[in-house]
Amino acid sequence: MAKSTQLIDNEVFRAYATYAAIVLVKMMLMSFITAYFRITRKAFANPEDTASFGKGDSAKKFLRTDADVERVRRGHLNDLENIVPFFGIGLLYALCGPDLSTALLHFRIFAGARILHTFAYLIPLPQPSRGLSWAVGYAVTISMAYKVLSKALYL
Amino acid sequence: MAKSTQLIDNEVFRAYATYAAIVLVKMMLMSFITAYFRITRKAFANPEDTASFGKGDSAKKFLRTDADVERVRRGHLNDLENIVPFFGIGLLYALCGPDLSTALLHFRIFAGARILHTFAYLIPLPQPSRGLSWAVGYAVTISMAYKVLSKALYL
Amino acid sequence: MAKSTQLIDNEVFRAYATYAAIVLVKMMLMSFITAYFRITRKAFANPEDTASFGKGDSAKKFLRTDADVERVRRGHLNDLENIVPFFGIGLLYALCGPDLSTALLHFRIFAGARILHTFAYLIPLPQPSRGLSWAVGYAVTISMAYKVLSKALYL
Numbered sequence: 001m002a003k004s005t006q007l008i009d010n011e012v013f014r015a016y017a018t019y020a021a022i023v024l025v026k027m028m029l030m031s032f033i034t035a036y037f038r039i040t041r042k043a044f045a046n047p048e049d050t051a052s053f054g055k056g057d058s059a060k061k062f063l064r065t066d067a068d069v070e071r072v073r074r075g076h077l078n079d080l081e082n083i084v085p086f087f088g089i090g091l092l093y094a095l096c097g098p099d100l101s102t103a104l105l106h107f108r109i110f111a112g113a114r115i116l117h118t119f120a121y122l123i124p125l126p127q128p129s130r131g132l133s134w135a136v137g138y139a140v141t142i143s144m145a146y147k148v149l150s151k152a153l154y155l
Numbered sequence: 156m157a158k159s160t161q162l163i164d165n166e167v168f169r170a171y172a173t174y175a176a177i178v179l180v181k182m183m184l185m186s187f188i189t190a191y192f193r194i195t196r197k198a199f200a201n202p203e204d205t206a207s208f209g210k211g212d213s214a215k216k217f218l219r220t221d222a223d224v225e226r227v228r229r230g231h232l233n234d235l236e237n238i239v240p241f242f243g244i245g246l247l248y249a250l251c252g253p254d255l256s257t258a259l260l261h262f263r264i265f266a267g268a269r270i271l272h273t274f275a276y277l278i279p280l281p282q283p284s285r286g287l288s289w290a291v292g293y294a295v296t297i298s299m300a301y302k303v304l305s306k307a308l309y310l
Numbered sequence: 311m312a313k314s315t316q317l318i319d320n321e322v323f324r325a326y327a328t329y330a331a332i333v334l335v336k337m338m339l340m341s342f343i344t345a346y347f348r349i350t351r352k353a354f355a356n357p358e359d360t361a362s363f364g365k366g367d368s369a370k371k372f373l374r375t376d377a378d379v380e381r382v383r384r385g386h387l388n389d390l391e392n393i394v395p396f397f398g399i400g401l402l403y404a405l406c407g408p409d410l411s412t413a414l415l416h417f418r419i420f421a422g423a424r425i426l427h428t429f430a431y432l433i434p435l436p437q438p439s440r441g442l443s444w445a446v447g448y449a450v451t452i453s454m455a456y457k458v459l460s461k462a463l464y465l
Binding site for chain 3: 074080082088089091095097126138142148149151155
């Protein structure tokens with residue numbers, strides 16, 4: 001078990017593991033918020049989910065879309081589109097041996113931007129709050145990808 | 156090539172690699188099931204996909220949504236929302252040096268829960284089958300995230 | 311920092327890092343293309359995004375779906391469904407110590423197939439261009455999963 005324990009003893013990798021876990025858990029919270037809105041707004045996607053509301057037409061009317069549910073789902077999909085590349089490119093970046101301070105700067109800005117993005121999407125805050133927080137997280141990931149490609153390039 | 160070979164010789168990492176590959180392949184199977192339903196139900200999303208059914212209105216009527224296709228697609232998206240965090244958090248967890256038996260317990264329960272979730276979604280089984288299998292997989296991932304954050308925390 | 315630097319010195323891992331970064335960045339580009347079409351087609355999903363077009367009904371008419379926007383979004387989702395499993399299974403595969411030439415073959419074909427897939431989806435090219443490029447990338451990922459499971463299997 002020596003090897004894997006040593007990787008997690010590396011400070012850059014520990015920082016990566018911390019921030020990656022935080023943003024992945026944040027992304028998972030979107031499932032909870034979707035479920036919360038589906039139940040409180042009574043807006044479901046599957047007939048079997050409405051069975052407890054009775055049968056036939058009385059249950060069918062809950063098979064509908066709701067503006068708040070759709071908003072959370074868009075936020076969740078946006079997380080998948082942005083946090084998953086951060087996880088992947090960030091892992092490669094952490095293994096490229098960057099300076100600890102530079103790496104921490106990338107990870108902290110990304111995590112902060114995505115948390116802000118979630119609030120901007122769900123409250124919602126007026127634009128360009130959501131757009132800017134998305135762009136900051138995107139730029140951080142591209143910056144890490146540049147480092148990975150310049151360090152590891154092997155085509 | 157020594158280093159990478161050694162990581163895969165670690166038993167916890169081998170267990171992780173096995174279950175991660177299984178659930179990722181399971182997720183990929185959803186693409187096949189979607190394609191199967193799109194073809195058998197003749198329900199497509201892109202005009203170029205219906206070109207073989209003729210031209211004009213005779214082909215246009217196949218550009219439609221179908222309840223079965225949409226069900227598989229919801230299941231696929233749910234896999235992305237849950238299996239991807241498992242892959243990421245599970246990787247960090249496997250590198251944190253957990254006990255082999257504890258790690259195996261996490262991986263086996265997760266894989267079992269997600270396979271059950273797929274059957275519960277596609278058959279579909281009455282609730283709360285799908286809800287419970289989702290919750291079990293979710294709890295396993297959160298448990299691993301807790302271990303990662305308590306072992307690696309570096310803010 | 312010794313351990314992680316050594317992993318990135320492994321040629322197979324460097325090749326993996328290169329192609330994984332390329333396809334993840336390619337996936338991220340889909341967000342830009344979506345934003346481009348949303349702005350040029352004036353088709354938005356959130357009321358706060360249309361605020362600059364005025365208030366009330368004059369802005370509400372831009373809350374609509376557009377065929378080009380939806381096409382890019384389907385391509386983006388297809389990337390998530392295929393590039394994310396490639397990233398995960400490819401990482402495990404790279405750690406299994408495959409031959410460099412075999413690994414390069416897998417990575418290059420996958421990256422080429424997904425870039426072709428994007429062009430086939432967005433132009434769009436007549437079928438089966440998109441179907442075939444999807445299938446090639448899928449087969450490469452399954453081939454790597456087979457290698458991972460046969461090398462690392464620990465149930």
